[in-house]
Amino acid sequence: MDALAKNMGRRATAAPFSIELKGISKAFGPVQANKDINFAVPKGTIHGIIGENGAGKSTLMSILYGFYKADSGQIFVNGQLTTIPDSQSAIRAGIGMVFQHFKLVQNFTVLENIILGAEDGALLNTSLSKARRVLRELAQEYELDVDPDALVEDLSVGHQQRVEILKALYRQADILILDEPTGVLTPDEADHLFRILKGLKDQGKTVILITHKLREIMEATDNVSVMRRGTMVATVKTAETSPEALAELMVGRKVLLEVDKGTPNPGKVVLSVENLRVRDEHGVERLKGISLEIRAGEILGIAGVAGNGQSELLAALGGMMWATGRVTLNGAELPLSGAGSDGQSRRAAGIAHVPEDRHHHGLILDFSAWENMAFGYHNAPQYQKNALFMDNDALIADTEHKMAEYDVRPPIPSLAAKSFSGGNQQKIVVAREMERNPDLLLIGQPTRGVDIGAIEFIHKQIIALRDAGKAILLVSVELDEIMSLSDRIAVMFDGQIMGLRDPATTNERELGLLMAGVAGSSSGAAA
Amino acid sequence: MMDYATLLQVLDTTLRLATPLLLACLAGLYSERAGIFDIGLEGKMLAAAMAAGAAAALTGSAWAGLLAGIGASLVFAALHGVASITFRGNQLISGVALNFLSSGITVLVAQALFRQGGRTPPLTGNARFNPITLPGAEALRDIPVIGPLYYEVISGHSILVYMAFSIVPLTWWVLFRTRFGLRLRAVGENPAAVDTAGVSVVALRFAAVGITGILCGLAGAYMATALQAGFGREMTAGRGYIALAALIFAKWRPVAAMWACLLFGFFQALALRPDVVQAVVQVKVPVPFLDALPYILTVLVLAGFVGKAIPPRAGGEPYVKER
Numbered sequence: 040m041d042a043l044a045k046n047m048g049r050r051a052t053a054a055p056f057s058i059e060l061k062g063i064s065k066a067f068g069p070v071q072a073n074k075d076i077n078f079a080v081p082k083g084t085i086h087g088i089i090g091e092n093g094a095g096k097s098t099l100m101s102i103l104y105g106f107y108k109a110d111s112g113q114i115f116v117n118g119q120l121t122t123i124p125d126s127q128s129a130i131r132a133g134i135g136m137v138f139q140h141f142k143l144v145q146n147f148t149v150l151e152n153i154i155l156g157a158e159d160g161a162l163l164n165t166s167l168s169k170a171r172r173v174l175r176e177l178a179q180e181y182e183l184d185v186d187p188d189a190l191v192e193d194l195s196v197g198h199q200q201r202v203e204i205l206k207a208l209y210r211q212a213d214i215l216i217l218d219e220p221t222g223v224l225t226p227d228e229a230d231h232l233f234r235i236l237k238g239l240k241d242q243g244k245t246v247i248l249i250t251h252k253l254r255e256i257m258e259a260t261d262n263v264s265v266m267r268r269g270t271m272v273a274t275v276k277t278a279e280t281s282p283e284a285l286a287e288l289m290v291g292r293k294v295l296l297e298v299d300k301g302t303p304n305p306g307k308v309v310l311s312v313e314n315l316r317v318r319d320e321h322g323v324e325r326l327k328g329i330s331l332e333i334r335a336g337e338i339l340g341i342a343g344v345a346g347n348g349q350s351e352l353l354a355a356l357g358g359m360m361w362a363t364g365r366v367t368l369n370g371a372e373l374p375l376s377g378a379g380s381d382g383q384s385r386r387a388a389g390i391a392h393v394p395e396d397r398h399h400h401g402l403i404l405d406f407s408a409w410e411n412m413a414f415g416y417h418n419a420p421q422y423q424k425n426a427l428f429m430d431n432d433a434l435i436a437d438t439e440h441k442m443a444e445y446d447v448r449p450p451i452p453s454l455a456a457k458s459f460s461g462g463n464q465q466k467i468v469v470a471r472e473m474e475r476n477p478d479l480l481l482i483g484q485p486t487r488g489v490d491i492g493a494i495e496f497i498h499k500q501i502i503a504l505r506d507a508g509k510a511i512l513l514v515s516v517e518l519d520e521i522m523s524l525s526d527r528i529a530v531m532f533d534g535q536i537m538g539l540r541d542p543a544t545t546n547e548r549e550l551g552l553l554m555a556g557v558a559g560s561s562s563g564a565a566a
Numbered sequence: 567m568m569d570y571a572t573l574l575q576v577l578d579t580t581l582r583l584a585t586p587l588l589l590a591c592l593a594g595l596y597s598e599r600a601g602i603f604d605i606g607l608e609g610k611m612l613a614a615a616m617a618a619g620a621a622a623a624l625t626g627s628a629w630a631g632l633l634a635g636i637g638a639s640l641v642f643a644a645l646h647g648v649a650s651i652t653f654r655g656n657q658l659i660s661g662v663a664l665n666f667l668s669s670g671i672t673v674l675v676a677q678a679l680f681r682q683g684g685r686t687p688p689l690t691g692n693a694r695f696n697p698i699t700l701p702g703a704e705a706l707r708d709i710p711v712i713g714p715l716y717y718e719v720i721s722g723h724s725i726l727v728y729m730a731f732s733i734v735p736l737t738w739w740v741l742f743r744t745r746f747g748l749r750l751r752a753v754g755e756n757p758a759a760v761d762t763a764g765v766s767v768v769a770l771r772f773a774a775v776g777i778t779g780i781l782c783g784l785a786g787a788y789m790a791t792a793l794q795a796g797f798g799r800e801m802t803a804g805r806g807y808i809a810l811a812a813l814i815f816a817k818w819r820p821v822a823a824m825w826a827c828l829l830f831g832f833f834q835a836l837a838l839r840p841d842v843v844q845a846v847v848q849v850k851v852p853v854p855f856l857d858a859l860p861y862i863l864t865v866l867v868l869a870g871f872v873g874k875a876i877p878p879r880a881g882g883e884p885y886v887k888e889r
Contacts, residue, residue, distance in 0.1 A: 104762075106887060127764030142759040144752045145879065155752050156763025158745040166745070206763075 056118065057082045057214050057245035058103070058134075063112035065098055072098040074269045076112070080214075080262075085236055085246040087256040087277065090266030091289055091490035092461050096249050099266070100216050104136045105129040116214070130157075135207025139219040141199050145192040149185055149202050150174070153209050170209065177208055181238045182231065196345075197228040204235065215239060216247045221255060225344050226518065226551035233259045251491075253282040254519070265289055290491050298523040300502045305526070306335035309510035310356075310479050315364035315375075317351045325351040326362065327534040333479070333510040338501065340525025340542075341514045343554050348534040349514045350395055353483045356512070357392040358385040359400070369478060386415050391472035393465075395483030395514065401468040404457035408447070409438035411456050412471050445470040446496060462493030469497055473504055480504060483514040498524060518547055532556040568846050570711075574718040576835050576842065581723060582793060584831025585730045586611065586785045586802075590809035591816070591823045592730075592737055593781030599741065599818060600774030601754035601880040605661035606646055607782055608806025609668030614639040614786025616672035619686035619797030620679055622693040628791045631693065632726075635790070636783030642668065643779025651771045654884030665806075673799050686790070686797040695724035695792040724792040726784060733781070737820040750774055754878035757885040767885050785809075811864035817875045830860040 056079045063076040073095045080086045090096050101107045103114065105123040114121050116132045123129050129136070143152050150170050158166040171187055178184045185194070185201050194202070200220060207215055217236075221229040236246050236259060248260060256263050257277060264274040265288040273288050286294045310333040317326040326348050333339045341349050354360035361376035368388055374380045382392065392415075394400035402411050413422060413434050421437075424430040438452040445466045447459070456464060465485070472480065485501065486494040501524060505511055515521050521528055522542050530537045530553035537553040568576075590607045597604040617638035622631030642664050649660040673684035680686055703721035706713045741747040749770055753760045757767045785805075790797045812830050816822035836843050837856040844850050867875050 125764065126762055130764050136762065138762065140758075142756065142762040144755045144759050146755060147752065151748060152759070155748060155759060156765045158748070161745050163743055163745060163748060 055082050056080060056115065058247070059115040059118075060099075060103075061113045061115070063099065063102060063109045063114070065102060065107060065109050071269050073102070073109070076271050078264055078271050078274065080245055080247060082117075082245055083240060083243045084261040085240050085248060085259055087260035087263035088247060088249045088266060089251065089253070089256055089263060089285060089289060091251070091492070092488055093268075093490070094266040094289070095269040096266050097218065100136070100218060100247070100249060103129065103134060103216065130210050130212070133211065133213040135204075135210060135212025135215045137200065137203040137207065137215065137217045137220060139222065141203050143191045143199060143202060146190060148188050148190055149194075149205075150187045152191055152202055153187075153206055157210050173209055174205060177205055180242070181208075181235050183208075183235060196223045197225070197231070200224070200232070201235075212244075214245045214247065216249070218249045219251070220248070221250065221252065222516070223345060225554050226547055227555055229255070252519075253285055256285065257282060267291055286491060294491055294495060298498050298502065300524070301506070303337050303505065303526040305337040306508060308332050309335050309369055310512070311365075311367045312356075313365040315352070315355060315362055315366065317348075317355050317360055317362045319351070325534050326355065328364070329534075329536055331529060331536065333512055335478075335510055336505055336508045337526045338505050338511040338513055338524055340521040340528045341512065341531055342518060342521045342528055342550055343516070343531035345516050347531045347554075349516075349531055350483070351534075352531070353392070353395060353481050353512075353514055356385075356390065357394070357481050358382040358390075359394075382415060383418075386475070386477075389478035391475055391477035391480050393468050393472050393480070393482040393485060395487070397464055397468050402456045402464060405455055407453050407455055408442070408459070408467055409435045409452035411467055412438045412441060412452075414471070416471070416475065441470040441474055442467075445500075460490070461488040462490045465489050465497065466493060469500060473500060477509065479510045479512065481512050481514075484517075485513070485515065486517065486520060518550060522547070522550075530554055568842055570714070572839075572842055574714055576832070576839060577719045578722070579835035579838060580828060580832045581719060581727060582831075583834040584827045585723075585727045586788050586793065586805050587809050587812060587830055588730045588734070588824060588827040589726075589781050589785035589788065590806055591812045591827050592733055592820065593778040593785065594810055594813045595737065595818060595820060595823060596750070596774045596781070597778040598813065598881055599754045599878055600750050600771050601757060601878055601883070601885075602646075602650055602771055602775055603657045603661070603882045604646065604775075604778060605658055605810065606642065606664040606668075606806070607778075607785075607809055608802055608804065609661075609665035610639040610642045610779065610782035611786040611789065611802045611806050612665075612672050612800070613642050613668045614783040615790040615801055616676055616686070616786075616797045618783075618787035619689065619790035620676060622689050622791050623680070623687045623796065626691070626693050628689075628693055628695045631689075631791045632695075632784070632787040635787030636780050639783035639786060640776065640779035643775050643782070647772050647775040650884065651768055651775070654886065657882050657884075669800065672797070676797060684799045689791060689795045693791065694795055695726055695788070697722045697724060698728075724788070726788045726792050729784065730788075731824070734820050734824045741820065746773075751878075754880055757880050758887075761885070761887065771885075782806075808860050811860050814875050814877075815860075815864050815867050817867075818878065829863075833857075833859045 059079040060076055063073055065073040076099060088096050098107065102109045103123065105125045105128050108124060114123060121132050123132065150167050153174065154166045154170045159169060174187050183201050183205055185198050191199060191202060220232060224232060239246055250256060260277045262274060263277050263280065263285065265272050265285060267289060312329055312331050315326055315329040316324060319325050329352060331339065341352065343349050351360060355362035355375065356366065358381045361380060363375060366373045366375060368390065373388060398404060422429055422434055435452045439450065442450040442452065447463050447466045456467065482501065485497050489497065501511060513524055525542050528540045528542055528545065528550065530550055532554060533556060537558055540550065590611055594604055594607050614635035618631035618635030621634030622628050646660050646664055649655040650657040676686055677684045700721035703717045707717045741751060749760060749765055753767055753770045760770065761767050789801055794801065808830055812823060812826035816826040833856050837853050840853055
């Protein structure tokens with residue numbers, strides 16, 4: 040007993056671990072978000088945590104950052120048993136967090152954001168000048184350049200992320216946790232981020248990287264832990280594993296990472312867009328003359344960093360935003376403003392639309408699954424009982440059928456949409472839109488916030504629809520997704536199409552440059 | 567045309583009428599900058615006016631009245647805080663409910679205490695804040711133009727008027743030069759940023775609502791013990807709403823709030839002198855039109871004709887930690 044305690048004590052003092060968790064459990068009501076998590080991060084390493092949505096990664100990190108209190112278990116920081124009841128304690132323990140959705144005040148300057156909560160004294164002057172000095176030092180040390188007097192709302196997303204990292208470093212964080220940091224970055228910006236992280240590691244800091252992108256884990260981390268359904272299923276050295284092995288650990292079965300797709304067999308032109316222009320409510324031109332064509336049996340993928348006009352393109356084609364230009368579907372011109380330019384008319388014309396933001400445009404979260412299954416098609420004759428009433432029984436039966444076909448779990452039509460996981464919510468939307476047998480499918484961010492198992496399923500559905508001879512416009516910020524699904528790739532930047540590429544002959548580097556607005560020499564397919 | 571003496575009279579009235587607007591407007595500014603919308607300025611002013619009138623009548627001291635007014639307003643502010651911060655209720659509904667509560671309870675308590683039909687007894691002597699003559703006002707009185715302006719308009723108000731106008735630069739300094747101000751503005755824009763920085767969102771918002779209570783207390787006490795001599799039913803007469811309009815008109819900025827309140831106070835002063843208005847514009851302007859002018863201007867601002875008014879981004883939304 041004594042010897043054991045002594046042994047434990049020695050191990051604790053000599054612990055090379057920045058963070059060590061022992062037996063952490065956390066339940067929200069009946070849902071066990073974290074089950075007996077044991078996990079250790081060696082000092083001065085980059086440690087990846089990977090797992091599907093709802094696997095418990097975010098909960099675990101929230102416990103580390105003092106957002107939640109664990110039901111049981113212990114946290115050791117640098118070998119010291121630590122309690123972290125709130126964010127202040129986490130900061131004091133040297134833990135910094137970069138959230139997926141930045142916690143910045145948009146109309147504050149960079150400096151003001153940096154000192155918020157870490158001011159020296161009641162007046163701002165001294166804090167601001169100190170922060171300005173520290174910022175200059177950090178910028179030199181870690182390639183973290185950012186204008187201290189710029190308003191955050193004027194910064195690019197990549198720079199905003201740097202502000203978040205600077206915030207943590209200003210608070211002298213030794214352990215930096217990043218939650219899905221690359222979702223909003225171009226490949227170049229992501230590379231830059233990984234260089235910064237390596238620099239931090241070289242300075243002896245510890246980095247925990249939460250991501251669902253296997254490629255980033257393989258590229259950037261020293262060790263990786265895999266979570267599945269609230270448990271930590273494995274921790275391995277990155278050099279000794281493979282993407283396939285990690286995916287299997289995450290899902291608990293073999294997963295097909297590569298999309299299995301045959302050669303396309305394009306037919307006649309289904310959608311033709313000429314000089315499409317859109318202005319937003321501030322009068323800013325968001326689409327600056329887009330022209331493209333999609334044939335039957337073809338997937339056109341639109342790559343680009345979020346916010347370069349992809350959303351407006353989908354909105355204009357889907358009847359959610361007025362535009363100018365000329366759009367024809369199977370030769371018939373579509374009205375782009377005024378009567379007949381709404382979503383209802385577009386669906387009647389044969390355009391189905393899986394919107395980018397399923398929570399705001401795809402579903403009404405408080406409504407049941409069967410009600411959601413009817414939206415946009417609620418006037419369809421088969422759903423009407425008589426002139427006054429809808430045939431709810433028919434709708435529910437129809438929903439049951441689609442839920443079975445699209446493997447929506449749980450298959451309960453009366454359940455509110457918000458009670459489904461992200462992947463199952465998306466399957467509801469996809470089922471609703473694809474089952475109408477549209478001539479053209481607009482699909483935006485088909486797998487955002489969707490777990491790997493459901494990604495595989497949704498990708499298969501998209502390809503099946505293509506093989507059935509339909510035209511598909513795919514918008515995604517996930518370059519992997521674009522490259523594996525598309526038959527042709529168009530890259531958008533600043534409301535324009537920078538170029539068209541053939542996925543078989545292009546690569547991420549070339550697409551990344553186009554996404555950043557650098558027009559390259561043409562290669563591969565033309566329009 | 568208006569002669570100089572009449573103009574000075576109107577400006578003097580403007581200052582007196584702008585003061586309760588300004589205090590209430592600054593009160594709303596603290597709360598709304600922290601992300602708590604407060605439509606209950608009116609109710610807090612009314613409660614403060616009743617408490618101030620009653621306490622001054624009972625003790626004979628205007629200062630006791632002021633303290634009672636601030637106390638009453640703070641109770642209402644605390645209710646609003648508990649409803650909208652602690653229990654994350656709807657801030658508009660809480661504010662409207664408190665306005666109704668105040669409207670009824672003030673008359674009820676005043677009637678129970680004094681049995682004078684819901685009014686407090688007329689205040690005299692030290693039970694009121696009396697006008698102060700500023701130093702040098704008598705001496706400078708005979709200097710042309712400036713002398714009368716100083717004597718008639720600037721000098722000769724109660725201490726509360728001078729307090730109200732000195733709170734304007736103080737508020738600017740607090741908001742933009744202190745740690746508290748930085749955090750207050752941050753919590754109204756993005757409470758998650760404040761929370762993750764390790765600062766309590768709840769404590770900050772309660773502090774802001776508390777300041778709102780104090781300033782509304784001053785505004786109400788001014789109504790009952792300085793502008794008028796005692797509390798009367800519904801005596802605030804919508805000033806809380808005009809103050810909110812001024813706050814929007816000023817785009818939530820303290821110095822602009824002062825100018826907005828002076829402008830709206832000027833309209834109120836004109837509404838008291840329809841004869842002057844008629845003499846100047848040569849047309850008979852209906853008084854209700856002058857009363858409505860602050861609201862018309864605010865609608866124009868909201869419609870974007872006079873620049874864009876962007877409220878604090880987290881305004882009106884209870885803060886819930888997200889996973």
